[in-house]
Amino acid sequence: MVTGLIYLDNQATTQIDPVVLEAMLPYFGQHYGNPGSINHAYGWQAEAAVKQSREILAGAINCTKEEIVFTSGATEANNLAIKGVAEAYFSKGRHIITVATEHKAVLDPCKYLESLGFEITIVPVQPDGLIDLILLEKSLRPDTILVSVMAANNEIGVLQPLENIGDICRRHEVLFHSDGAQAIGKIPLDVDRMKIDLLSMTAHKIHGPKGIGALYVRRRDPRVSLASQIQGGGQERGMRSGTLSPPLIVGFAKAVEMGLESMAEEKARLEGLRDRLWDKLKALPGISLNGHPGRRLAGNLNISIEGVDGSALLLGLQSVIALSSGSACSSMDTSPSHVLKALGHSDKLARASLRFGMGRFNTVEEIDRTAEVVTGTVEALRRLKPMKT
Numbered sequence: 001m002v003t004g005l006i007y008l009d010n011q012a013t014t015q016i017d018p019v020v021l022e023a024m025l026p027y028f029g030q031h032y033g034n035p036g037s038i039n040h041a042y043g044w045q046a047e048a049a050v051k052q053s054r055e056i057l058a059g060a061i062n063c064t065k066e067e068i069v070f071t072s073g074a075t076e077a078n079n080l081a082i083k084g085v086a087e088a089y090f091s092k093g094r095h096i097i098t099v100a101t102e103h104k105a106v107l108d109p110c111k112y113l114e115s116l117g118f119e120i121t122i123v124p125v126q127p128d129g130l131i132d133l134i135l136l137e138k139s140l141r142p143d144t145i146l147v148s149v150m151a152a153n154n155e156i157g158v159l160q161p162l163e164n165i166g167d168i169c170r171r172h173e174v175l176f177h178s179d180g181a182q183a184i185g186k187i188p189l190d191v192d193r194m195k196i197d198l199l200s201m202t203a204h205k206i207h208g209p210k211g212i213g214a215l216y217v218r219r220r221d222p223r224v225s226l227a228s229q230i231q232g233g234g235q236e237r238g239m240r241s242g243t244l245s246p247p248l249i250v251g252f253a254k255a256v257e258m259g260l261e262s263m264a265e266e267k268a269r270l271e272g273l274r275d276r277l278w279d280k281l282k283a284l285p286g287i288s289l290n291g292h293p294g295r296r297l298a299g300n301l302n303i304s305i306e307g308v309d310g311s312a313l314l315l316g317l318q319s320v321i322a323l324s325s326g327s328a329c330s331s332m333d334t335s336p337s338h339v340l341k342a343l344g345h346s347d348k349l350a351r352a353s354l355r356f357g358m359g360r361f362n363t364v365e366e367i368d369r370t371a372e373v374v375t376g377t378v379e380a381l382r383r384l385k386p387m388k389t
């Protein structure tokens with residue numbers, strides 16, 4: 001751990017919970033069998049651990065364990081869902097619908113398919129980040145094969161109305177995929193109630209290990225066909241070959257289990273921290289909240305501050321607080337966040353934005369210190385360069 005640095009980047013990744021790590025360790029050590037080895041006890045033991053983990057995950061989203069396909073994370077799950085459906089259904093249609101605020105792990109596979117001749121409709125969002133359901137329904141065509149809408153946004157925390165989207169898709173007999181990377185273990189998910197056909201998940205946003213995730217693939221009403229994107233040993237019923245990692249899978253299941261167990265109280269606690277931070281910051285002149293004020297993840301606060309240079313602000317904060325402007329996943333490039341642009345922000349305002357991501361290990365003291373430092377830094381920057389409007 002970096003001493004003294006306050007970690008508020010929990011939408012980028014999270015600290016592994018010591019309980020999760022503890023559960024994983026035996027499978028890095030003495031229980032090293034390959035779950036695919038059916039001829040000896042090493043394999044049986046590894047397979048038993050994988051099976052139990054699969055059951056936990058299936059229970060978490062209300063599906064069967066045969067509908068869980070392990071992947072390396074949500075990026076791979078999104079790629080498998082989108083390209084796998086495109087390849088399996090292209091004779092039925094070549095039109096896919098997604099949303100402007102999706103993660104790059106959804107937008108980029110769609111862009112790739114566009115280069116192969118598929119047509120992609122990117123539905124805009126309203127200024128609060130929510131999708132317009134009427135517009136979504138109007139975008140459906142007879143040749144639409146897939147709608148992909150995320151559950152919870154990684155930058156602005158906005159929760160899309162999955163149940164309504166699922167209703168629309170089912171009525172039009174179009175498959176519904178959702179990127180649930182920020183949702184699993186944080187908000188209730190039920191693939192039957194929400195009529196979700198494919199759901200991407202990952203462990204490392206909920207205090208689990210990096211490098212493991214899963215795709216839920218519906219097996220009945222309707223049965224989803226999926227073209228595998230990685231061929232080989234035929235693991236995961238041929239949908240994703242490659243030796244499974246029991247330690248990562250056990251850690252993933254443990255993280256989800258812990259998320260479910262503490263969901264209600266952790267939601268209340270994180271909302272308390274988030275509202276405390278916002279109450280302390282909202283007096284700053286020119287500050288505004290990004291995303292719907294109510295329909296959002298408990299641990300997410302995304303703000304813009306007019307008249308402040310975003311990079312100078314981050315530079316001023318980085319010795320005290322670990323956080324991101326926009327999305328950490330695209331921090332390699334310096335272009336402003338496509339999510340904030342989709343809300344209608346100018347480049348300049350999108351750059352003058354901060355994402356506070358709160359998690360299990362953040363405290364009230366850290367939030368108070370954060371508010372103090374942010375306020376002090378903004379005021380110092382404004383003293384240097386008076387605000388122009």
Ligand SMILES: *Cc1c(COP(=O)(O)O)cnc(C)c1O
Pocket residue numbers: 011012072073074075076103105150152153154179180181182201202203204205211212213
């Ligand atoms: C983190 C994240 C991803 C990528 O997940 P990985 O497991 O890191 O590949 C995809 N979508 C969303 C919404 C995310 O927050």
